[in-house]
Amino acid sequence: MAHNSNFEIPAKFAFRPYRASWAVCRAELIGWWERPTTRFWALLPADRPEPDTVLARIDFLDPVIASKIHLEKPSAMGEIASFDKYTVPIDRNHVPKGILHPSENRSNTHDFHGRNFEMIVGHYSQRLEFLPVDKPDGPLRDAREMRREYFDLEKKSSALCDFLNRWGLWHRMFRRISGTFPCTTVFPNQFWEQREEYRRALVGTPRKWLTSSAPLKVESINEPPYFLVERSICMEAVQATITIDHLSNVKFGICKRSDCRRLYERRSRQKRLYCSPECAHLANVRKLRAKKKKTESKKGPKRNAKG
Numbered sequence: 001m002a003h004n005s006n007f008e009i010p011a012k013f014a015f016r017p018y019r020a021s022w023a024v025c026r027a028e029l030i031g032w033w034e035r036p037t038t039r040f041w042a043l044l045p046a047d048r049p050e051p052d053t054v055l056a057r058i059d060f061l062d063p064v065i066a067s068k069i070h071l072e073k074p075s076a077m078g079e080i081a082s083f084d085k086y087t088v089p090i091d092r093n094h095v096p097k098g099i100l101h102p103s104e105n106r107s108n109t110h111d112f113h114g115r116n117f118e119m120i121v122g123h124y125s126q127r128l129e130f131l132p133v134d135k136p137d138g139p140l141r142d143a144r145e146m147r148r149e150y151f152d153l154e155k156k157s158s159a160l161c162d163f164l165n166r167w168g169l170w171h172r173m174f175r176r177i178s179g180t181f182p183c184t185t186v187f188p189n190q191f192w193e194q195r196e197e198y199r200r201a202l203v204g205t206p207r208k209w210l211t212s213s214a215p216l217k218v219e220s221i222n223e224p225p226y227f228l229v230e231r232s233i234c235m236e237a238v239q240a241t242i243t244i245d246h247l248s249n250v251k252f253g254i255c256k257r258s259d260c261r262r263l264y265e266r267r268s269r270q271k272r273l274y275c276s277p278e279c280a281h282l283a284n285v286r287k288l289r290a291k292k293k294k295t296e297s298k299k300g301p302k303r304n305a306k307g
């Protein structure tokens, strides 16, 4: 129903990603994080509880890539932390549950031997310490293409790393691995969990997404349509495209083939269950096979079962 007070703002969406270099690393847990005793840390109130943070040592599996992303160079800021080289405090929520069980804590767990997991480390700029503040200088790119690749990515850290190297910064969070420039990190387990959330958001109701996600910030430009929504961080671009799709009433479905689960756009009102004719065909073949097997097993044991 239309309301008199409602109006539509025609706006252009643009995606101009920050470029970044990424490498797959191995993070090995070495213990719980303890507040360092250096002068810098002494300035902070000491009565605050120790955060639920573990300390990990980062192993750059490929030294060539590590040097390419400038992780080898020391930095002035590294000194205040006084950690060993290549160690980094990590919030326990980022550690896969199979590596650090939810029931484990500072008092009952002291042995971290052999606990490691993959982590993707990215380098953005040597100049900036924490957040990217300048607008990116790279070209405009297609956010839809990025999103398609994202949803179709094979669930492998190497594929994820390649994706990030093609597209740029994933989020705005930076952290300092001691003895390196500021890095940004992506934890594959969380990345895949988040992807499932976005997949569900895209097929879910507009209301659910639009009432809980970040609003589209619109800025003015000097030419039609005079309003611009620009994103430079991949995750924020994915979120914006989900918002735009819901606002434009584009409908999506998730392929019913359990080993596919690709997103597809639902263009007609006709109910469709699979992303492609290939998937529909394969699912049908499987259904027939399962049916055949069922009727065969009803007939009794297989004839060749004896020998």
Ligand SMILES: [Zn+2]
Pocket (backbone or CB within 6 Å): 255, 256, 257, 260, 261, 262, 274, 275, 276, 279
């Ligand atoms: Zn499919």
